[in-house]
Amino acid sequence: MKKILILISQGIEILELSPFIDIFGWNMVVGKKNTTTTTTSIHDIIYCTWNLKIFPQLNLKKENIDLEEYDALVIPGGFGKAGFFNDMKDSTFKNVIQHFNEKNKIIIGVCTGVIPLGEAGILKGRKATTYLLDNERYFSQLEKYGAIPIREEIVEDENIITCSGPKNALETAFLLLEKFSDKENCDIVKKNMCF
Template identity: 45%
Template sequence: MKKILLLLANGFEAVEASVFTDVLGWNKWEGDGSTEVVTVGLRDKLTCTWNFTVVPEKTVDDIQLDDFDALAIPGGFEEAGFYEDAFNESFLNVIRHFHAGQKPIASICVASLALGKSGILIDRKATTYDHPTSKRKEQLKHFCTNIQNERIVLDDNIITSSNPGTAFDVAFLLLEMLTSKENAHHVKDLMGFT
C-alpha cells in the first residue's frame, strides 16, 4: 500500500484537496487498490478558504514521515491565512523531507510557493497561479529561476500547477507516478474523465 500525505494548511481550497482524496480513493476501491490518503495539518482543526471546517486525521506531530510514499499539497488564499501555515517551518520541513527522499511531491496552484520557500525549487522548473491579475509568479521568482508558462509542470519528482482548474490533472498525474499509466487511465475512465 502506498501512503500519500495530504498536507493541509489553514486557508486551503477544499476543491484542491478533494481531488487527491477522490482520485486516490477511487484507486483504492476501483483501481489497483494500492493507495491510501492520510490528511495531515499543523492544527487539530482547519478552516478552508470559504469557511468550510475540516478536521485532519493527524497533525504533523502525530506522524512518522518515513511511513509515507508521496506528498500532496493543495493551494489556498492569503486572505484566509494560507501562508501562515504554508510558510511555517514545520510545514516546510515536511516538504524538505519528501524532497530529500526523492519521493513524489504534487502541488496545486499557489502551493508551489511553499515548495519554493522550502528551497526545493532551486534549479528546477515550476509554475504557480498564473492569472494576469496575480503577482504570484513574481513571488515565485524569489525561490525559482526557471518558471514555466505551462498549466502543469513535472520536473523529476515534483509537480506544480498554474490554477485550481488543473487539480484533477495533477491528482491523476500523481496516481500515474505511484502506479502506472494504464491504471491511472483506468481510474480516469471509471470517474468519467475519458
C-alpha cells in the same frame, strides 16, 4: 501500497484537495487498490477558503509521524485572505517539505501550494508553475526563490510537480495515479468516475 501525505493549511481551496482524496479513494474501490491518503496539518481544524471545515487525520504538532512511510507529498493551494500563507512559515511545515525533497520523493504543489515549496528552499534552479492569472505576483515570488518560472498548467522537474489551479489539481491527481500504477488502471478509475 503507495502512501500519499496531503499537507493542508488554513485557507485551502477544497477543489485543490478533493481530487487527491477522491481519485485515490476510487482507486481503492475499482482500481489496483494500491494507494492510501493521509491528511495532515499543524492544526486540529482547517478552515477552508469557502466556508468548510476539515479535521485533518494527523496534527504534526501533536503526533509523531514517520515520513519514511510516505511516497508522495501533496500541498493544495489556497487564498491569502483566508490565512493560507501563514502556515508555510512554520518550521514543522517546512521540515516536512524538505524531508520529501531530500529523499527525492514526489512533491506536488497545487496553485499557490507551490509557494510553500519556495519557502522551504527547494525550488532553487527548478522549473515550476503557479497560478497563471494573477498579474505576475506569484511568478515574481517564484523568481525570488530562485525557481525557473514556466507559464504552463503542469510542470514536472524531477521529483517536483507543480500545477496552476483547481482544474489542474484533478489532472495532476490522475498523473500521480498513473505514476503509482499504470495508464490502464488510471483509465479504469477515470471511466468509473465518469470521465
